[in-house]
Amino acid sequence: MLDDGFAVRGVTAEIRWAYFVAAKIGGYTVTRAGKGIGARWSVTGTITESNAYNLAQRPLVFIAPHKAGAWHWPIESFTPGDGGRFVARLGSPID
Amino acid sequence: MGRFRFVEPAIDRLPLSDGDYLDVKRELTTGEQRAMFVDMRRRFAPGETPMLDPMQVGIARLLAYVVAWSLVDKDNRPVPVSAGAIDQLHPDEFNEMRVALDDHEQRQETARSEEKKRRGTVTTSDRALQSVG
Numbered sequence: 209m210l211d212d213g214f215a216v217r218g219v220t221a222e223i224r225w226a227y228f229v230a231a232k233i234g235g236y237t238v239t240r241a242g243k244g245i246g247a248r249w250s251v252t253g254t255i256t257e258s259n260a261y262n263l264a265q266r267p268l269v270f271i272a273p274h275k276a277g278a279w280h281w282p283i284e285s286f287t288p289g290d291g292g293r294f295v296a297r298l299g300s301p302i303d
Numbered sequence: 304m305g306r307f308r309f310v311e312p313a314i315d316r317l318p319l320s321d322g323d324y325l326d327v328k329r330e331l332t333t334g335e336q337r338a339m340f341v342d343m344r345r346r347f348a349p350g351e352t353p354m355l356d357p358m359q360v361g362i363a364r365l366l367a368y369v370v371a372w373s374l375v376d377k378d379n380r381p382v383p384v385s386a387g388a389i390d391q392l393h394p395d396e397f398n399e400m401r402v403a404l405d406d407h408e409q410r411q412e413t414a415r416s417e418e419k420k421r422r423g424t425v426t427t428s429d430r431a432l433q434s435v436g
Contacts, residue, residue: 226312227328227370261309 215239221272228264231255249298288289317403326371330411339367361401362389369403
């Protein structure tokens with residue numbers, strides 16, 4: 209899966225509620241603090257397009273595409289900021 | 304308290320022949336339905352009447368509903384759902400999917416009618432249809 213010390217920056221990603229797109233992301237950074245089971249994941253980024261209804265639903269999942277598919281993280285808490293910026297605490301990546 | 308009127312995300316698996324399947328949305332939202340109708344239309348100039356494009360109708364409907372499928376390529380690699388992949392299907396396979404989706408829509412329509420009967424409600428659109436009929 210992901211190496212220790214993993215952090216990734218990307219240009220496009222999505223936040224989904226089930227199969228609905230709740231937000232499209234233009235620029236994000238996923239970081240991990242700690243290792244193993246106790247690792248804490250978070251993401252910061254900028255929302256370029258959103259559906260307020262879908263974004264208010266739970267559970268939400270952060271999806272970051274990569275060459276062979278996409279990484280999926282469950283969103284544990286979501287905090288919108290100014291100018292489309294947001295911060296979210298993530299759970300461990302879903303296989 | 305009012306009734307819940309939004310579409311909940313739910314996926315139904317539609318079996319195809321030889322163990323294949325389509326995973327489809329149980330219902331489309333208003334936005335998804337609108338987008339599907341837009342995708343079905345032929346491009347038109349301002350002032351012209353929009354017309355359905357027969358080339359796009361079936362594909363637009365499949366793309367609106369299908370969230371996943373079991374289809375693989377010759378090397379047994381999963382093929383993502385896309386307009387391009389649908390265009391490459393053998394016509395018989397496409398027709399099988401179309402029929403499966405027709406049946407799915409009919410089941411949902413029947414379920415909605417039953418639900419309306421159970422609630423004993425007639426909606427504004429129902430009344431409009433009755434007055435036209």
